[in-house]
Amino acid sequence: MSRRSPECDYSYQSVEDDHTNNATISTSRTKGDARVQGIYFMLGCADLLPWNALITATPYFLKRLTxxxxxxxxxxxxxxxxxxVNVIALAYATLTSKQTAVSPSRRIxxxxxxxxxxxxLLFMTTFVRFPPSIFFSLVLLITVxxxxxxxxxxxxxSGEASLFGGPYMSALISGQAAVAVAVSALQLVSSALSVWGTSTNSGQASTMLENEALDTAAxxxxxxxxxxxxxFLIATVVSYCWMRQLPIYKSTVSPQQQHRGETSEENEELQRLVGSEPSFKPLYELDEMQRVFKANLPYEFASLYCFVITLAVFPVITVQTQSTNPSIHPLLFMAAHFLVFNIGDLLGRYACSIPQLVICVQRARVELGSTTDPLIPSDLVYMIILLFLGISNGYISSSSMIGCASLEHNPRLKGRREDVDVAATLNNFCIITGLAVGSAASFSVRAMLCDCNPFKG
Structure with a gap:
């Protein structure tokens, strides 16, 4: 009777362990690893935190420019x-995402x-007073x-999360919406505390809140x-560095990085032994990106058009709307309007996780007009309109983002797993392009509604 040598026993046991680990990782990836999903949720929050922090701090910027x-x-x-600038920077980041030796994790x-x-730096500006022109330039420089x-x-x-699958993309997208709600809620609470604290310390509240007190509150x-x-950003980067050590992350992301020319320590040692040089041949050429882009045009157009309409009016136009109730402080009303829109956006994104609510998006008609008197003399109705604007924005953008990177729901990918992260990255680029076009359109919309030319100072 033959007997296996200790070396064979060791090899046999190693194979069994590998199969067990792979099965565990595969199950975690299918059902969703709560730890990884939580960190991608944080990364989604960090993704849109700069933008939300800027627009939510609008009252502060405007008071400094009084x-x-x-x-x-x-x-x-x-x-x-x-x-x-986002369009230009994201275009370059997208085109080089598959052609650089720098991994997505290092970029993150x-x-x-x-x-x-x-x-x-923005935090430090709240302690120092600058002339309006210098403050204007400083804020815009930090913005860039x-x-x-x-x-x-x-x-x-967006490319990395798409490699894990739908649950992780949903966590990422939910984080992008949740941070807006958290930031606007924080702004509302801090504004309320600042306003109430000032009003109790002044016998001439109505005058102070319109001048120095309002500036202090903002x-x-x-x-x-x-x-x-x-x-929060510090906590996010620490959590992400920890996640990179998990087996499920290494098994999902590392093969893609090695395919794109990045090598592990074992591969580098092997290359030194055989005397070969590492290959940095790009995984994707420009024509291949164009192929994926053309295949997913319906998703990309939906994302672009959605944000063109949203950014044309929010927050440039909506931030100028005042309450019909003179007892409501303007700072509180402005903060509340951000919170309502962002709650709607979060609800719209969450609706995409409910199968019964995943339906075709119908065309909408938007009509604009201007008048000196309010067309709808009700704060409640105005907030309801904002809520549904946010819901539609979140629903359409999330549907297109999740759908375009899904092998199960997007037949245009034709089962190509290597196209998944590219499709997600290109769709994300279309979202940013829609934001840019909508922001540019806001100048014309503002001129039309306010009967003024914004280019005349």
Whole structure:
């Protein structure tokens, strides 16, 4: 009777262990690893945190620009610069995502660290007074830096999360909406505390809240917002670095990175032994990206058109709307309107996880007009309109994002797993393009509604 040698026993046991580990990882990937989903949720929050922090801190920026000719058009300029630079930076990040030796994980870490530094700079501006022109330039310069970092971050995480599958993409998209709700809720609470605290310390509240007290309230709210945002980004990058050590992450992402020319320590050792050089041949050429882009045009157009309509009116136009109730403070009303829209956006994104609500999107008609008197003299109706604007925005954008990167639901991919992360990255680029076009259109919409030319200062 033959007997296996110790070496054979060891090899046999190693094979069994490998099969067990692979089965465990496969099951986790199918059912969803809660730890990984949670961190992609955090990464989704970090993805849109710079944008949400900027637009939610609009009252602070506008109060710092009081009396300046730059104040009326600041929001439009900030939106155009943010989204315009985003298109250029994201286009480059998308085109090089498959052609660079730098892995998506490294891009995620480095871009998040840059965002921490820039958010911290915004936090510091709340302690220092600048002339309006210098403050205007400083904020826009920080905005440009945030855009570039956020573009690389966005391209990397959308492609990486798509490799894990639908549950992880849903976690990422939900995080993008949840951060908007959290930021706007934080802004509302901090604004309320600032306003109420000031009103109790002044016998002439109506006068103070319109001048110095209003400036102080907006400043305090922005300080809390920027400070907590920086701390959250730090927690996100630490959590992501921890996630990269998990077996499910290595088994899902590492093969893709090695296919694109990146090598592990074992492969590098092997290359030194055989005397071969590592190959950095791009996995994807430009014509292959064009093929994926053309195949997914319906999804990409839906994403682009959705955000063109949204950004044309929100927040550039909606932030100028005032309450019909004079007892409601303007700062609180503005913060509440951000919260209502973002709650709607979160509900719309969550609806995509309910199969019965995944239906075809019908065409919508949008009509704009201007008048000196409110067309709808009701704050409640206005908030309901904002809520449904947010719901439609979240539903359409999430449906297209999840659908375009799904081998199960998108027959246009033809079962090509190597096209999944490319499709997700290209669709994300169309979202940013829609944001840029909508922001540019906001100048014309604002001129039409307000009977003024924003280019005349």
């Amino acid at each position: 009396g300046s000719s730059l104040q009326p058009t600041f929001v439009s300029y900030m939106s155009c610069i943010f989204t315009g 870490v480095s871009s998040t660290v840059v965002l921490v530094i820039l958010i911290a 830096g945030q855009v570039v970092a956020a573009s690389y971050h966005s391209a990397a995480i 400043e305090s709210a922005a300080r809390v917002l920027f400070g907590i945002s920086a701390l």
